[in-house]
């Protein structure tokens with residue numbers, strides 16, 4: 001906790017009105033400019049749409065211009081809410097510099113802009129200047145508004161050094177506290193007005209390489225990661241508009257929770273994906289045990305999949321006999337093995353090696369057939385010349401028996417077929433997992449048709465890398481389409497030419513140009529070609545080979561090695577922001593050491609930044625959580641809370657019989673207190689608690705898609721990760737400890753979710769780690 005610095009206006013209520021009135025004049029003028037900028041953008045957008053399209057290039061240009069102006073309109077619309085953040089009064093500069101959500105030009109282009117975008121370099125001192133390092137700033141003023149009206153201003157004078165305090169140095173403390181104590185809505189809000197210096201340094205850090213942001217719960221990792229995404233889109237707009245930016249979060253609930261932040265910052269072209277959605281076209285929501293997910297997340301699965309692919313390139317034992325036109329052809333396994341080797345040499349990728357394998361097999365059968373009939377007819381060598389052999393080959397390639405043998409020995413495979421067949425067959429698993437224990441093999445097995453899980457996603461993607469996609473049929477189709485388009489275009493040109501007035505031939509002045517003179521059929525066909533006008537995010541969402549210009553990973557401690565491998569492939573430049581907390585790792589497959597998980601994929605290209613201040617959890621609650629962290633032996637210290645509520649968290653002992661009724665009563669009390677409510681439970685109690693609460697709140701939701709904006713939610717710690725609620729009711733902490741594979745992490749996560757109130761109900765003894773909790777008189781025995 002910090003005490004306010006001297007010369008700060010301590011309370012908005014005491015701020016003299018003249019300051020508010022003066023700021024209202026400035027704010028009204030800036031809104032006038034915003035409206036004008038929006039009007040201009042709308043006009044330009046309309047003009048772009050109306051511009052003529054004469055060829056694919058002009059269509060592309062028109063779409064690019066329309067997209068640019070529509071994005072500008074979106075950004076200006078988003079900026080309407082809280083347009084002005086504050087101002088800087090600077091040494092030797094008479095006019096203040098206003099900082100806001102977007103940049104707005106001044107009448108005099110030579111001077112400062114009327115409003116500077118919060119991401120522009122000139123805005124930086126607004127977040128970083130301190131009395132010890134004022135960066136030329138004399139005073140920082142936070143301006144708070146509702147609709148377009150100024151409601152408060154808070155000043156910090158940076159020419160006077162505060163006395164030493166033992167709390168963290170805060171920027172714009174009054175505005176920050178107002179934001180932190182506001183009731184939650186179930187959706188994360190942006191923090192542009194109150195970004196703190198240590199957060200700003202991360203947001204503006206170089207885009208190159210992998211930046212790992214480690215920080216305890218509530219330190220703003222998610223907020224910082226999203227603001228960094230907005231900053232990078234602003235600073236590297238052209239590059240990232242082309243290549244796209246991907247934000248990866250753990251669950252659908254989490255993605256919904258953060259979904260409003262980037263649009264509120266005027267950025268809509270970002271792809272948000274959960275771990276189950278990293279494969280275009282698939283939303284993997286199946287569930288499985290942590291142990292199974294851990295096995296599937298090991299890098300060793302790469303070799304397993306390689307072996308599984310080779311296992312599908314089979315050679316029948318002994319001699320295989322085919323009948324072609326009634327002629328028996330004997331194929332020995334040694335010859336078939338040679339065909340397989342030809343296929344494997346032709347391509348590293350299974351599906352791309354198949355044409356070469358098929359050709360080799362057809363050649364083999366054709367040769368044997370030729371040998372047979374040549375020998376039969378004349379009793380000597382083959383009489384067929386090479387032309388005959390070619391004809392024979394194409395006939396043989398179409399023979400059902402030959403096609404069946406090709407499919408048997410070298411089937412075309414999709415990733416889903418490869419993985420589904422593998423996991424559904426203990427024999428295939430056995431053959432693909434050399435050196436594995438029987439226990440691990442058993443964990444991999446799953447019945448055919450089981451829904452895909454998030455842990456399957458990197459395996460499917462890896463399988464695609466091994467299988468490849470034979471696009472020869474697509475290319476042949478495209479060539480046919482082009483030929484047809486060209487023929488049609490030629491017909492059009494012929495018609496145009498044919499309809500030309502013959503009188504003109506004799507006309508001495510001249511020459512009238514027709515379409516045929518300016519265009520050839522190829523160009524005309526090109527005109528008809530489709531131009532892909534989708535944004536990078538839209539295209540990336542449907543293209544599994546898409547690679548992103550930047551990837552942001554939240555709750556990164558939960559990712560398995562296979563998921564890291566997948567993300568590294570999706571981001572070949574390794575421009576990534578990775579945020580997480582090793583002390584909150586709950587999954588068995590997750591990280592306990594950033595170097596260990598990242599080095600195999602990014603080698604030395606990563607750097608670490610730390611966040612140390614908890615903006616979410618009140619100090620009273622955090623003291624309890626810190627004990628749990630220490631008891632779990634995490635080796636890290638809990639972050640310092642920036643505020644206290646004066647309300648101690650309470651524990652109440654219950655019996656098994658009174659547990660559910662008390663859950664319902666306490667949930668009702670917390671809901672009455674206002675804001676969002678989460679009931680965090682061990683996995684074994686989810687169904688009972690949901691069942692009980694549904695009587696009072698039919699819409700109560702639970703699981704990875706729960707929505708706290710619609711009423712209380714029931715969550716296991718893994719699904720509560722990254723989220724926050726005004727009130728949390730923690731049920732049966734001893735079972736949370738016992739049931740989690742990393743029980744202390746789970747309990748730590750559960751305890752650090754509330755922004756205001758925490759109540760704990762415990763049947764049986766309270767775990768020693770929670771001794772600090774104040775016991776309320778309960779109904780326990």
Ligand SMILES: Nc1ncnc2c1ncn2[C@@H]1O[C@H](COP(=O)(O)OP(=O)(O)OP(=O)(O)O)[C@@H](O)[C@H]1O
Nearest residue numbers: 191194195196217218219220221222223615616722
């Ligand atoms: N500078 C700030 N100004 C206002 N609010 C902030 C600031 N920094 C963080 N917060 C708020 O603190 C809360 C916690 O932030 P966030 O969820 O980003 O933390 P986290 O580090 O990701 O936590 P966890 O590890 O639990 O997922 C959010 O409500 C966020 O808006």
